[in-house]
Amino acid sequence: MSDVATLERPKPVDGPDVAISCSVQKIFYGAFLAVRDSNVPIEKGKITGFIGPSGCGKSTVLRSLNRMNDLIKGFRLEGQVNFLGQDIYGAGVDPVVVRRHIGMVFQQPNPFSMSIFDNVAFGLRLNRFKGDAAEKVEHALRRAALWDEVKDKLKASGLSLSGGQQQRLCIARAVATEPTVLLMDEPCSALDPIATRRIEELMLELKKDYTIALVTHNMQQARRVADVTAFFSVDISQGGRTGHLVEIGDTNELFDSPREEMTKKYLRGEFS
Numbered sequence: 001m002s003d004v005a006t007l008e009r010p011k012p013v014d015g016p017d018v019a020i021s022c023s024v025q026k027i028f029y030g031a032f033l034a035v036r037d038s039n040v041p042i043e044k045g046k047i048t049g050f051i052g053p054s055g056c057g058k059s060t061v062l063r064s065l066n067r068m069n070d071l072i073k074g075f076r077l078e079g080q081v082n083f084l085g086q087d088i089y090g091a092g093v094d095p096v097v098v099r100r101h102i103g104m105v106f107q108q109p110n111p112f113s114m115s116i117f118d119n120v121a122f123g124l125r126l127n128r129f130k131g132d133a134a135e136k137v138e139h140a141l142r143r144a145a146l147w148d149e150v151k152d153k154l155k156a157s158g159l160s161l162s163g164g165q166q167q168r169l170c171i172a173r174a175v176a177t178e179p180t181v182l183l184m185d186e187p188c189s190a191l192d193p194i195a196t197r198r199i200e201e202l203m204l205e206l207k208k209d210y211t212i213a214l215v216t217h218n219m220q221q222a223r224r225v226a227d228v229t230a231f232f233s234v235d236i237s238q239g240g241r242t243g244h245l246v247e248i249g250d251t252n253e254l255f256d257s258p259r260e261e262m263t264k265k266y267l268r269g270e271f272s
């Protein structure tokens with residue numbers, strides 16, 4: 001019998017401390033069952049890290065939290081994702097509005113080919129912001145710990161910045177619209193160790209104002225920054241490759257005394 005078969009189905013978690021209650025029964029890409037049975041509460045004011053082997057569905061689940069997967073042909077979610085009690089997949093819910101409240105930072109820094117200022121102001125314009133854009137842009141750049149480095153060259157192209165600066169620019173762009181939650185999909189994987197540390201410090205700073213969900217390949221990074229860690233794995237027992245949540249809990253507890261045998265094996269490096 002596989003480890004998977006012995007696991008109980010986790011129960012959906014909701015409540016006043018939960019910003020996003022994610023209750024996935026199944027996620028398909030076309031006919032392919034990519035993720036099953038994964039209930040992942042994203043707690044307010046905390047960093048929740050998603051770890052697990054390649055292909056276990058970390059990014060798929062993360063992108064489901066703000067309907068980013070809607071853009072992928074064949075994507076289908078069975079289950080429910082509630083943001084502050086509202087079903088984000090409910091009839092009449094505008095995904096653009098969802099993404100204003102639940103922003104995203106991607107693996108590769110992806111500034112637009114426009115000035116530093118315009119990169120940050122982009123989301124404001126998209127959301128028809130009528131107030132003082134300069135003030136908002138400065139505030140966002142300060143929140144992303146980039147202001148001092150770019151304040152004298154706001155008209156320079158965002159693409160002229162270093163990789164680490166570009167990623168902080170993308171974080172500034174994401175926070176400019178004042179979201180409640182930030183989804184970060186391996187935000188440091190393209191960065192050197194110094195730029196990575198900088199982003200990690202920034203995440204710890206940002207969690208004072210934002211709830212964060214973070215996909216990371218780097219278990220040490222999860223240990224350093226995540227308050228809560230969700231471990232996903234891949235079920236190959238039925239001939240497929242379906243990802244699923246194995247366990248979620250306090251980061252130190254998950255790393256030091258995991259409940260599930262599969263988590264123990266992964267942490268011991270027995271599979272990757």
Ligand SMILES: Nc1ncnc2c1ncn2[C@@H]1O[C@H](COP(=O)(O)OP(=O)(O)OP(=O)(O)O)[C@@H](O)[C@H]1O
Nearest residue numbers: 029034053054055056057058059060061072241243
């Ligand atoms: N756009 C897509 N179309 C079809 N299948 C996809 C798509 N995106 C992901 N998948 C598949 O869904 C499964 C989960 O992928 P996902 O990227 O979510 O995993 P992951 O845990 O984030 O992987 P990694 O750590 O390698 O980035 C994989 O089998 C992957 O091949």
